[in-house]
Amino acid sequence: MAIDHDRLFKELIQTFFEEFILLFFPDMHEHIDFRHLSFLSEELFTDVTAGEKYRVDLLVETKLKGEDGVIIVHIENQAYIQPSFPERMFLYFSRLFEKYRTRIVPIAVFSYNALREEPSVFSIEFPFGDVLYFRFFPVELRKQHWRHYIRHDNPVAAALLGKMGYTESERIEMKKELLRMLVRLELDEARQRLLLGFFETYVKLSEEEERQLRSEVKAMETKEREKVLELMISYEQKGKKEGLEEGIKRGMQQGMKEGMKEGIKEGMKQGMKRLVHNIAQKGMTVEEIARLVDLPEEEVRGLLEE
Numbered sequence: 001m002a003i004d005h006d007r008l009f010k011e012l013i014q015t016f017f018e019e020f021i022l023l024f025f026p027d028m029h030e031h032i033d034f035r036h037l038s039f040l041s042e043e044l045f046t047d048v049t050a051g052e053k054y055r056v057d058l059l060v061e062t063k064l065k066g067e068d069g070v071i072i073v074h075i076e077n078q079a080y081i082q083p084s085f086p087e088r089m090f091l092y093f094s095r096l097f098e099k100y101r102t103r104i105v106p107i108a109v110f111s112y113n114a115l116r117e118e119p120s121v122f123s124i125e126f127p128f129g130d131v132l133y134f135r136f137f138p139v140e141l142r143k144q145h146w147r148h149y150i151r152h153d154n155p156v157a158a159a160l161l162g163k164m165g166y167t168e169s170e171r172i173e174m175k176k177e178l179l180r181m182l183v184r185l186e187l188d189e190a191r192q193r194l195l196l197g198f199f200e201t202y203v204k205l206s207e208e209e210e211r212q213l214r215s216e217v218k219a220m221e222t223k224e225r226e227k228v229l230e231l232m233i234s235y236e237q238k239g240k241k242e243g244l245e246e247g248i249k250r251g252m253q254q255g256m257k258e259g260m261k262e263g264i265k266e267g268m269k270q271g272m273k274r275l276v277h278n279i280a281q282k283g284m285t286v287e288e289i290a291r292l293v294d295l296p297e298e299e300v301r302g303l304l305e306e
Contacts, residue, residue: 003201005079005111010058012159012198013075013109014039015191017060020075020156023149024139028105032073036063040072045095056092072096073105080112086122090134106136111163115142146170150177153184159195162203171203172213176228179217183227189234196235226271230278233292276303 013020017037022029040059060073074096078085085108093106110118118140124132146164149157158181161174178199182192205213217228272293279289286304290297 006055006057006077008198008201009077009109009111011194012156013058015194016155019154021073023152023154023156025107025137028137031064033063033065036061036070038062043092043096043099045092054088054092056096059096069102071103071105072100073107075107075109077109077111081114081116086119086134086136089136090122090132093134093136107139108136109139109141111141113142146174146177150181153181155185155187155191155195158182158185159198162199162201171205172209172216175199175203175205176213176216179228179231180224183224183231192231193235226275230275233279234282273303273306276300280304 018029018032018034021032038061040061043056043059045054045056056074057077058075060075061070062073063070074092076089076092082088089106089108093104096104108120118138120136120138122132122134123130141160141163142165144164146161146166149161149164158178161178166174178196182195187195214232217225217232220228276289276293276295279292280286284292286297286300289295290300293300
């Protein structure tokens with residue numbers, strides 16, 4: 001099934017609009033008053049010449065600090081190469097200005113995988129003078145290296161790691177760092193799933209890669225290890241209910257079994273106790289928990305009673 005890139009990016013940026021601006025346009029962020037935000041309805045434009053219809057991805061009405069008038073931020077995701085894209089951005093700008101008669105901030109997010117010089121200007125010039133110079137603000141994701149963003153603790157950065165520059169050999173490490181970012185962000189479950197789902201739409205690890213990821217997580221020596229394991233378990237249990245592959249479940253069970261053995265050797269009984277309690281709070285029965293962590297039911301009951 002084809003990926004609806006525009007819908008995914010719209011949902012991400014609409015949910016984390018301020019974080020998106022802060023991540024890529026910190027100077028712009030300083031001037032916008034985020035207490036005043038209103039997401040406008042979609043605009044549909046028809047290109048009569050080309051015989052095509054275009055729908056504007058995201059329009060946000062907001063204000064600048066210290067000013068009464070509103071401005072509009074237009075964000076467009078471009079998932080494929082289109083030589084005439086700058087012209088299309090100008091047409092959007094002109095038609096939006098015609099309708100709203102206010103200042104407009106045009107932003108384009110280039111999310112395709114190719115590396116190229118993407119122009120961000122549309123101009124009309126003559127030998128005897130220039131008529132138009134239109135510029136929009138570009139975000140070229142593939143030119144950003146994912147490692148530069150793992151310390152931002154920004155939810156948009158976490159989701160977009162898989163659209164940035166990386167090599168195939170970095171896929172496992174990249175997802176591990178994504179999980180660590182989610183733990184530090186302490187988001188609610190719905191937002192966590194939005195970010196993880198976005199990432200995995202573009203970077204889906206194989207079963208073998210998932211097993212290696214669990215092995216690396218168990219070997220982590222930071223205090224985040226237990227929370228990362230818990231996040232993995234929570235997400236995979238939700239995914240199982242929605243029809244995720246049975247192999248993910250088996251890999252997770254094996255990972256928990258090995259993690260338990262290492263944990264006992266390292267005096268991790270208290271960590272396992274907290275983990276079992278947290279899983280129980282998600283509504284799982286003693287029998288399900290025992291099967292998940294590969295412990296006898298009596299031992300699970302004992303941990304829950306402590």
